[in-house]
Amino acid sequence: MASAILRESTIMKIHYGTALAAVALVAVHVLMRLTSGGFAESLEYETVLANYRFLPYALMLEIILVLLSIHGFNGLRVILLELRQGPRYEKAVSYGCVAAMFALIAYGSRTIIMTNMGMV
């Protein structure tokens, strides 16, 4: 169980911290879409590729990926634990959410790293 490793109060502090950091970085990410010569133009292949190959931006995307994965899957865990309780259920939910979080981070990181390193 996640709470056996971390106290629930610590998990909630992480939840709030990741939320605040993500709000700031997602705002930058959205503003990039609006300031790159219009919304449609910002989604063109060449523009997106250039964004991924710009290291600071790629790093920001990676940080957003990690922050939102932690926040999102912890939020899901909290919702699921509100609906039902029990030692086995709680353990399954906590480990399931952590596994899903790592899987999503790995999948998203693959896109960022491969594109940034010019493997496209």
Next chain:
Amino acid sequence: MASVDQEEGNAGVEAGTDSQGRYDGAGSDSGARAAADGNRAGIGGMANPGKYGIERVAYWLMRLTGLGLLAYFIGHIYETSSILQGKMGWDEFLAITQTTEGHILLAIVIGMCVFHTVNGIRVMLGHGGVGVGRAARPDYPYVPASQNYRHKLGIYTAIVLAAIAMMYGLAVMFGV
């Protein structure tokens, strides 16, 4: 968002019952028993947003927008991975999202994002004791101090800002 939301979730706990809906001996017998019966409604009773005011609506909107945003986030990660298939793969996937339906879906995501953010900040502030008033002895009719006009205003602000952001998003996407 658990703690303060749980507090919101208890908005309907009536006099004579504790937070789990058990009869604690306070209040009149019939009133307390009726309240206890009301709290036996289970998830269906908890889900009823009409009975307990705007706080319960915010409680549900917070969870629904959270789940919606997580679903969108997973979809977005999958969508952007199409760049690994080169220009053709990217353009093909982009064509699916650059439709009227795609734009409306994105506008809903924008609205969910703004509501979740603004209401989340309200919940965080409430969790930290901001805007919940001074600690005081609980007296009848046991109105929770955290459910005051400041936090109600915060919820309405979150809804209005979400609506404005959705309209702005639609204007940008449809090039109005």
